[in-house]
Amino acid sequence: MRQDLLESVTRRDGLYLIWCPGQESSLLQWFRDLAQAMSSLGPAVIVDFSRTIPIERPVGASLLDTRLHQGAPDQSDDRTIPWTPQIHLLPTGIFEFPADLEIYRLRNLLVNIQLVREQFRSTIVILPTVWKDSFGALAKNASGILVWPTESLRESTLDEVRHLVHSSPIPVLWLGSDLSKPEQKRLRGSLYPVRQNEAALLAEDLIDARRVHVLRKNPPDSWVPLVHRFWWLAGIILSALAFIVPVTLDAPISLARDMESQKALYSGKPFLQVRFDGNLTAQRMARHSIGRFTALVTAESETHDYLVETLLKNKTDTSGWGSEPGGALTPPAETLLRFYPPDHLFNPRVDSLMPAWKYFTAILSDSAAYVTEYFNETGMGGRRHLGMDIAGHKGTRILAPFSGKAWTTLDDRGGVVIALSNGVDVLLFMHCDQLLYLDGQEVFAGDPLATVGMTGHTTGPHVHLVTGKVRKNGPSSAGPIRYQAVNPVGWVAEYSLRMREK
Numbered sequence: 001m002r003q004d005l006l007e008s009v010t011r012r013d014g015l016y017l018i019w020c021p022g023q024e025s026s027l028l029q030w031f032r033d034l035a036q037a038m039s040s041l042g043p044a045v046i047v048d049f050s051r052t053i054p055i056e057r058p059v060g061a062s063l064l065d066t067r068l069h070q071g072a073p074d075q076s077d078d079r080t081i082p083w084t085p086q087i088h089l090l091p092t093g094i095f096e097f098p099a100d101l102e103i104y105r106l107r108n109l110l111v112n113i114q115l116v117r118e119q120f121r122s123t124i125v126i127l128p129t130v131w132k133d134s135f136g137a138l139a140k141n142a143s144g145i146l147v148w149p150t151e152s153l154r155e156s157t158l159d160e161v162r163h164l165v166h167s168s169p170i171p172v173l174w175l176g177s178d179l180s181k182p183e184q185k186r187l188r189g190s191l192y193p194v195r196q197n198e199a200a201l202l203a204e205d206l207i208d209a210r211r212v213h214v215l216r217k218n219p220p221d222s223w224v225p226l227v228h229r230f231w232w233l234a235g236i237i238l239s240a241l242a243f244i245v246p247v248t249l250d251a252p253i254s255l256a257r258d259m260e261s262q263k264a265l266y267s268g269k270p271f272l273q274v275r276f277d278g279n280l281t282a283q284r285m286a287r288h289s290i291g292r293f294t295a296l297v298t299a300e301s302e303t304h305d306y307l308v309e310t311l312l313k314n315k316t317d318t319s320g321w322g323s324e325p326g327g328a329l330t331p332p333a334e335t336l337l338r339f340y341p342p343d344h345l346f347n348p349r350v351d352s353l354m355p356a357w358k359y360f361t362a363i364l365s366d367s368a369a370y371v372t373e374y375f376n377e378t379g380m381g382g383r384r385h386l387g388m389d390i391a392g393h394k395g396t397r398i399l400a401p402f403s404g405k406a407w408t409t410l411d412d413r414g415g416v417v418i419a420l421s422n423g424v425d426v427l428l429f430m431h432c433d434q435l436l437y438l439d440g441q442e443v444f445a446g447d448p449l450a451t452v453g454m455t456g457h458t459t460g461p462h463v464h465l466v467t468g469k470v471r472k473n474g475p476s477s478a479g480p481i482r483y484q485a486v487n488p489v490g491w492v493a494e495y496s497l498r499m500r501e502k
Contacts, residue, residue, distance in 0.1 A: 014122035022150035039086035042121025062093035148175035278333035289339035295353035394461040406437035407479030415455025419478035
């Protein structure tokens with residue numbers, strides 16, 4: 001019964017009325033101890049209508065006639081006075097509380113008390129000795145009222161409490177002398193009798209009741225108390241298990257594994273970053289990037305779509321770029337773009353074509369070289385084409401991929417032609433502009449053989465590349481050498497395998 005009443009008092013945010021008829025001045029230290037205990041839940045404020053606490057009261061600032069600022073306590077018109085770090089005092093400005101209050105003054109009082117409650121966790125209101133009818137309005141919104149009369153005022157105080165309990169069911173904590181059983185029965189459920197020698201412990205009882213209420217509303221998980229009590233035991237058990245339970249260790253990972261596949265998988269960049277020089281067009285770099293990622297030869301529309309996709313990914317504004325005949329865009333010097341693998345272009349033959357694409361574009365000293373047409377012996381799906389075309393800027397050097405002898409010739413369709421043979425393989429480069437070797441000269445791998453041009457029948461600067469195998473009675477010749485032309489894609493695969501076996 002006693003615990004239930006204490007919890008009912010602390011269940012609501014604390015507005016506590018204290019009425020101590022006849023002994024307010026003697027309880028100054030007790031008021032302070034009570035407020036100090038209540039402030040453990042949060043900041044507390046004391047509103048003293050009894051003029052017990054000796055503080056300076058501002059004239060003309062009555063809580064009955066003025067309205068406090070509706071905001072935090074740090075506002076400019078805040079009237080609280082710090083008593084301790086957690087306890088504030090609010091002067092009421094009332095020298096004598098009137099017996100009857102006009103409606104507007106009572107409303108001011110109730111609103112001001114509510115504003116104070118919003119700023120503090122606990123609000124303690126000390127009432128004057130004589131009970132006023134207007135206190136009933138305060139009591140209706142209070143969490144509880146603490147009553148501690150002198151013995152001479154016991155009966156009159158008890159009469160007021162009976163009237164208050166019947167008109168407003170508020171928990172009453174009676175701190176006076178013991179009540180008789182008929183009196184306790186009459187006020188059952190609303191009265192909490194406390195002997196005078198227990199009054200000093202009342203604040204701690206209220207705090208404990210508040211904590212019990214909070215725990216009941218927010219019960220901890222059932223395992224949390226066990227963890228708090230027995231965490232040390234669990235640590236000992238787990239430490240002991242390390243010495244008791246046998247552990248099977250995994251076999252060590254061999255450091256002699258072949259890491260070539262892992263290197264090939266993770267060493268490539270996910271994009272190609274290009275810094276333009278003011279001469280290279282964006283369309284040319286787009287064709288090179290598509291080939292580098294997919295080994296595809298794309299149409300103009302596919303190249304245009306990929307370039308638009310790239311510009312969107314880079315969030316690039318092309319309003320200041322140059323334009324060439326045919327619509328090609330030339331980014332200004334120092335423009336930086338990242339070319340990513342195309343989202344909508346796929347090549348099912350990428351694995352077989354990519355080695356040849358990389359091998360032959362690397363023969364040209366042009367970082368933006370790209371394949372424009374593959375070998376097509378039968379003409380199926382296009383025209384018959386017995387070689388591979390690689391586009392490059394005019395004047396780009398053609399480098400020897402292996403050592404051998406050079407042989408030159410002129411052809412109506414192929415223009416200026418230079419051939420390179422090592423006695424097993426033959427490579428022919430057509431449409432050259434300038435020859436850098438003469439017939440029969442020895443060539444070393446990496447030496448420049450000729451430059452890219454437009455001689456013979458051609459629509460733009462490129463190299464028409466023919467690959468062949470030396471045959472004694474081959475159908476074609478390059479200088480004194482007879483050879484049989486083969487697909488450049490298959491030639492690269494066979495040549496690379498032969499080089500690895502050496």
